[in-house]
Amino acid sequence: MPTVANLRQSLLVLFAIVCAILLFVGGPDLVHARSFKRAWDLGHIPAFAVWTLLLLRGWPRLATLGWVTQVVVVVLLTVSVGGAVEIAQGAVGRYPGWLDVEHDILGSLLALFFGAPGRFHLPTHWRRLAQVAILGWLLLALVPVGRAWWMNGTWSVRFRYWPISKRRLSWNAGRATLAFPLITPSSPAGGPPFASISTRPNTAVQV
Structure with missing residues (x-):
């Protein structure tokens, strides 16, 4: 045992x-x-x-x-x-x-x-x-x-995202930018049109 x-x-x-x-x-x-x-x-x-x-x-x-x-x-x-x-x-x-x-x-x-x-x-x-x-x-x-x-x-x-079809992904000079419309609890329905996330040049996107 x-x-x-x-x-x-x-x-x-x-x-x-x-x-x-x-x-x-x-x-x-x-x-x-x-x-x-x-x-x-x-x-x-x-x-x-x-x-x-x-x-x-x-x-x-x-x-x-x-x-x-x-x-x-x-x-x-x-x-x-x-x-x-x-x-x-x-x-x-x-x-x-x-x-x-x-x-x-x-x-x-x-x-x-x-x-x-x-x-x-x-x-x-x-x-x-x-x-x-x-x-x-x-x-x-x-x-x-x-x-x-x-x-x-x-x-x-804090954030509510729109459908994926509304998001914009762009690539310029090795920098990727993901932009998306959003509505926050503190903003009206037509609030800020887009928020964006950008990477440094020639880096992988991770969100």
């Missing part, structure tokens, strides 16, 4: 495999809400947290090293693996971004300072200080998700 520890290990391995697959398969596209895209990008955090825990359990020699050495080794491996993942994503048509590597490091530090046995080698006040700093970093990483969610709600409540 499997023990609780073995069951936990199996679940971690299963979750790690699923995360590895989702780095290259699935995910949001241009039709999904921006808040969903921002939330999806945060998936690097739990993925690398789990992989770090598995690394510490599967590499006993690493656990015998000093705590600072463990942190340095794990962060260097995280940057190497995270950078390789971003390069591989670019090769298969995904959009690589170095912000993802930052999320990778954050996930590894969460695992180190909240789940690794070696964290107790640090004096209590230093460990608590590091944990507070890492949690603050995590909250900052969540800010773009909250902002995108708020913007999605604001746009959906």
